[in-house]
Amino acid sequence: MTKIAVCGAAGRMGQRIIVAAREAGCTVSGALERPGHEMVGQDAGLIAGCGALGVAISDDLNAVVEGCDVLIDFTTPKVSLKNLEVCALKKKSIVIGSTGFTPEERALAVELARDIPAVLAPNMSVGVNVCFKILKDVAKTLGDDFDVEIVELHHNKKKDAPSGTAVRMGEVVAEALGRDYNKVATYHREGICGERTKEEIGMQTVRGGDIVGEHTVYFIGMGERIEISHRAMTRDMFSRGSVRAAQWVVGKQPGLYDMQDVLGLK
Ligand SMILES: NC(=O)c1ccc[n+]([C@@H]2O[C@H](COP(=O)([O-])OP(=O)(O)OC[C@H]3O[C@@H](n4cnc5c(N)ncnc54)[C@H](O)[C@@H]3O)[C@@H](O)[C@H]2O)c1
Ligand SMILES: O=C(O)C1=N[C@H](C(=O)O)CCC1
16 A cells, blocks of 8 residues: 655645545555644644544654655645655655746756656646647647647636646647747737747736636637647546556656656657
8 A cells, every 4th residue: 555645735736635545545644734834733634624544744854755655745846846855865756746847947856856756747637648648749730830829727826827737738739849848938928019920839827716727729720720628627636646646656767757657648
């Protein structure tokens, strides 16, 4: 039975992951929150709404990592990189769902994961990862005759933009079209900004209410348009995906994997 510890345990995702881990028959061996968080000391199961687990939320990263097989971390990039460092030191696996990594932070994650098996994915749902796969084929088939725009919608508590999912969608399309995402991504259009170039990939962000997560990639041609969308109705497909990744990654060869590896979509 996989021993899973959850970092960000009182968060929107952390609470659902604790529920998903129990539903999957895993042991919740530990729960972490930031030092000084009001929930430190509280029972993680009670906070998650699934009944007492006898696991108190802790702020002792080293002790919690020591007691698990794998850490599931949905926090922030800086926290995740610290967690990855400690997991590497203690030879434990880690599943990271945090988003908002800079290219430099992502490169550091690759380096830190050289000696342990780790999964880093901006979206743990099956549906989005199938979208990643079909987007590559659609972009390659349509080529440069279709302008690509990506729109993402999330709740008003989300701290990063655009979503990690939208960035990954942009990267997949850019790669399929032989472009450098970091050069062609266009996050802002205002004033007399000139005609749209063929190469740019527009990235638009909407924030409001309790939207769980919606993404649409538009391939806009002359006289026709293709739209590929994913709408998340609950966070449970993310949490179930993270637990599936945690069960998959333990015992794998060292390195940084993504959800396509976990789902066998490569
Ligand atoms: N990969 C996916 O499928 C997926 C799905 C949903 C959200 N996310 C990402 O996961 C992250 C978290 O999202 P959320 O909605 O749960 O946010 P949230 O703010 O509700 O939860 C984050 C939690 O991390 C805690 N935290 C902060 N610093 C910490 C530390 N040093 N140690 C332990 N805990 C710490 C916070 O106190 C908070 O409870 C975001 O980056 C989001 O984009 C990814
Ligand atoms: O709620 C969030 O925050 C989400 N973040 C991920 C992203 O940034 O892509 C996945 C969707 C939900």
